[in-house]
Amino acid sequence: MLLFIFQSFCLLVYSTHIFMPLNKTPPNSRAGIASVYIPSRLSIVIFGGYSDTLFFNDLWNFNITTLIWDEIYTNSESIPSPRAFYGAFSSFVTENLYVYGGKNPEIIKNDLWEFDFHSLRWTLIPTINTPSASLGFTYTYYIRNFIEYFAIFGDENTEIIEIYIYILNLSTFEWEKQIDKNDYFIYSAYGSMIYYKECFYLTCGIAYDTLILETFKYCLDEQIWIYITRFILLILMKKIIIECFIKDLFIKSFIIYSQDHIHRISLY
Ligand SMILES: *[C@@H]1O[C@H](CO)[C@@H](O)[C@H](O)[C@H]1NC(C)=O
Numbered sequence: 001m002l003l004f005i006f007q008s009f010c011l012l013v014y015s016t017h018i019f020m021p022l023n024k025t026p027p028n029s030r031a032g033i034a035s036v037y038i039p040s041r042l043s044i045v046i047f048g049g050y051s052d053t054l055f056f057n058d059l060w061n062f063n064i065t066t067l068i069w070d071e072i073y074t075n076s077e078s079i080p081s082p083r084a085f086y087g088a089f090s091s092f093v094t095e096n097l098y099v100y101g102g103k104n105p106e107i108i109k110n111d112l113w114e115f116d117f118h119s120l121r122w123t124l125i126p127t128i129n130t131p132s133a134s135l136g137f138t139y140t141y142y143i144r145n146f147i148e149y150f151a152i153f154g155d156e157n158t159e160i161i162e163i164y165i166y167i168l169n170l171s172t173f174e175w176e177k178q179i180d181k182n183d184y185f186i187y188s189a190y191g192s193m194i195y196y197k198e199c200f201y202l203t204c205g206i207a208y209d210t211l212i213l214e215t216f217k218y219c220l221d222e223q224i225w226i227y228i229t230r231f232i233l234l235i236l237m238k239k240i241i242i243e244c245f246i247k248d249l250f251i252k253s254f255i256i257y258s259q260d261h262i263h264r265i266s267l268y
């Protein structure tokens with residue numbers, strides 16, 4: 001009798017749980033990735049990343065309707081090298097996937113790759129006035145006057161004395177450095193940035209082992225950085241990475257990782 005109850009209970013538990021993905025073959029666990037939503041595929045695509053000492057350059061598709069992971073195999077001879085902490089976005093117009101920069105144990109990169117889901121091919125895109133490679137940059141993709149742009153900001157290397165926003169014009173593949181008219185420089189790595197009505201909003205990240213909870217704004221017409229908030233949380237722990245989730249100019253929540261803790265702080 002007891003056994004029967006136990007078995008029924010197991011059956012009940014089993015039948016109310018769904019595995020995600022259904023076929024139980026996700027990519028192996030990894031960090032330092034970007035996930036990009038591709039609307040016409042009803043899918044989220046991830047590329048590369050790392051796990052301990054292993055760096056990857058494989059491409060995976062997670063179908064949000066079927067909840068199934070599939071590896072996307074390419075027809076290309078040349079593909080981006082294994083890397084983590086790169087920038088990635090999908091073009092609103094073509095839905096091609098772009099991967100910029102990132103690092104692996106040998107090198108920090110500043111190359112731009114394009115993946116076409118129809119031909120299944122990677123193409124290395126030459127760019128003009130390319131900024132030097134940086135690690136821990138934040139990035140955003142946006143459309144302004146019907147032209148697509150990709151902007152990056154920040155570097156983990158605190159010995160660099162001047163850090164700028166660099167904007168890549170996706171019509172010409174030419175980068176442009178955005179000066180600060182007041183020569184005021186902000187340091188940030190692993191932050192978050194969005195573009196909204198001609199301005200960039202930058203928040204969170206780390207600088208000199210300090211967690212940044214400030215928010216700054218840089219507008220294309222004024223060309224100066226200004227503070228919006230000014231709170232600094234001093235946490236004297238090494239190796240802190242903060243991830244902010246920004247939606248509609250509100251930071252919804254953030255997660256702080258340190259060696260032994262994960263704190264998730266919800267702001268509303
Ligand atoms: C995802 O699943 C939906 C529903 O089955 C299908 O229509 C769509 O083509 C799939 N996307 C990909 C990329 O396989």
Ligand SMILES: *[C@@H]1O[C@H](CO)[C@@H](O)[C@H](O)[C@H]1NC(C)=O
Pocket residue numbers: 147169170171172
């Ligand atoms: C980007 O390139 C296009 C095409 O040449 C040009 O019309 C546009 O003005 C450029 N954008 C900026 C901000 O210079």
